[in-house]
Amino acid sequence: MAVSRSKKICLEDTPYYHCVSRCVRRAFLCGKDSATGTSYEHRRAWVEKRLLFLAGVFSIDVCAYAVMSNHLHVVLHVDEDSVKNWSTLEVLDRWHRLHRGTFFTQQYVRGEALPEHTLKLVENLADTYRARLISISWFMKELNEPIARKANSEDNCTGHFWEGRFKSQALLDEAALISCMAYVDLNPIRSDICQTPEDSDYTSVKQRVACAQKCYQPKALYPFVGNPRQDIPSGLPFNLVDYLELLDMTGRIVKYGKDGVINVELLPILKRLNISSENWLSIAIKFEERTGSVVGQEQSVSHYCQCHHKRRKASPKSSQLFA
Template sequence: MSISRNQQVCLSDTPYYHCVSRCVRRAFLCGEDPINGTSYEHRRGWVENRLLFLASVFSIDVCAYAVMSNHLHIVLHIDEDKAKSWSTLEVIQRWHQLHKGTLFTQQYEKEEVLPDYAITLAEASAKTYRKRLMDISWFMKELNEPIARRANFEDGCTGHFWEGRFKSQALLDEAALIACMAYVDLNPLRANMAKTPEDSEFTSIKQRVVSAKSKHQPKALYPFVGNPRKDMPDGLPFKLMGYLELVDMTGRIIREGKRGAIDVSLLPILQRLNVSSENWLCIVTEFEKRTGKVVGQEQSIKHYSESHHRYRKPNKTCSKLLA
C-alpha cells in the first residue's frame, strides 16, 4: 500500500529527498525517439531551466539533478528555517513569481493602504504560500505541470505527459545522500548518453565542473561547504573536490564496465563515511533497485522505523551496503 506524501516527508528525520518523475509509458518525450527519429532534446532544456528557476523561488535547494530522455532525477534539500525567516511581503513576492495571487496580496505587494480585514486576508494567504514554498509536492507540481502543458501544445495533443505521481525517497544520513547524488550525476554515463561526467548535458555535475574551473560554485545549486564542524554554514557536508574526484573515478569504472575496486586512499569521502569501495560501486549503480521509501545506514533505518512505529521495516539491502 502506498504511503501518503505528508508521511513520507518529515523534516525531523531529514531535509534531503530524492525525487523521480517519469514520462508516461516511459516514452521518449524529452530526448530523441529511436523509432521515428524525432528529436525532443530541447525539452530537456525546458526542464533544467524551470528546475533552477524554482530553486530561486522556493525554500528548496537543488543538490543534484539529471534530466534524462524519459525521466528526471532530483536530489532536494528543504530549508525550513529559510522559509520561516521570510517576511510576509517576501513570501508574497516569491509566490507572485509563480501565480498572480489574490487581489489583496497584489495590493499588499504594491504596499497600498489597506483596511484591516484586507491585511488579515493577505497575511492568511501568505501563511498558505509559505507552507507551499517549502513543500516538495508543490515544487514538483510547479516543475512538471508547465512542462506538460508546453509539450502538449507543441505536439498538438492533450493528456498526461508525466506519470501521475512522482517517486520520493527520504535520504536519512550522509552516506545515503552522497550515494544518491553520485547515482543521479552518473545516470547519463550509465545510459551511454555521455563519456564523462563533465560532458553530460542537463546535469548538476556538469554545472559544478564548469564552475569549479573558474574556482567558484554554481549559485543555482546547493553548495558544498566541507566536512561537518562547529559553526558549519548551510550546505552539503562534503568537500567539493572530494566529491568531484569520487564521481569521476566511479564514472571511469562504470564507463569501462569494470567491477574492480576503487583506491579508497584517493577517496576521503568514503573513508570518512566508512563505506567500502566494493559496496559503493554496487549501490551507486543500482540505487533505485536496492532502495525503498527511505535510504540510510542500518542505525538510521532503525531509528526511523522506531520513531514512526513502523513494524514492517524498510528494505535493509541498501543499508548494509552503506555500512
C-alpha cells in the first residue's frame, strides 16, 4: 500500500530530499526516440528552466538535478526558516508568479485599501500559500504539470505524461546527501550520454563547473559553503573543489567500467564522512537500487526508526549507508 506523502516528507527529520519523476509513456521526456527518430532534446531546456524558476519562487533550494531521457532527478533542500520571515506581501508576490491568486490578494499587492475583514481573509490565504511554498509536493506539482501540458500539446495527445506520484527519499545525514548528489550528477555518464561531468548538459554539475571557472557559484543552486564549522552560512556543508574532484574521479571509473579504488587521500570529503572508497563507488553508481525511502548512516537510520516507531527491515534495499 502506498505511503502518504506527508509521512514520507518530515522536515523534523531532514530538510534534504531526493525526488524522481518518470515518464509514463513510451514517448520520451527528452532525448531521441530510436523507434521513430523524433528528437525531444529541446524539452530538456523546458525542464531546467522551470526547475530553476521554481527555486526562485519557493523556499526550496535545488542542490542537484539531472534531466534524463525519460525521467528527472532532483535533490532539494527545504528552507523552513526563511519562509517564516516573509511578509504577507512577499508571500503573495511569490505566489502570484505561479497563479493569479484571488481578487482580494491582487488588490492587496497593488496597495489598495481593504476593509478589516478582507485583510483577515488575505492574511489567511497568505498563510496557506506560505505553507505551499515550503511543500515539496507543491514544488513537484508546479514543475511537472506545466511540462506535461506542454508535451501533450506538442505530441497532440491527452492523458497522463508522468508515472503517477513522484518518488521521494529522505536524506538523513551528510553521507546520504553527498552520495545522492553524486549519483544524480553522474547519471548522464552512467547512462553513456556524455564523457565527463562538465559535458553533461542540463545537469547541476555543468552549471557549477561553468560558474566555478569564473570564480563564483550559480545563484539558482544551493551553494557549497565548506566543511561544517561554527557560524556556518546556509548552504551545502562541503567544499566545492573537493566535490568536483570527487565527481571527476568517480566519473572516470564509472565511464570506463574499471574496478578501480579511489585514492581517499585525494578526497577529503570521504575521509571526513568516514566513507570507504569501495562503499562510495557502489553507492554512487547504484544509489536508487541500494536504498529505500530513508537514507543515511547506521546511527541516522536507527534514530529515524526510533522516533517514528518503525522496525528496521532486513532487505536488499537497505536504507543504511556506509556502516
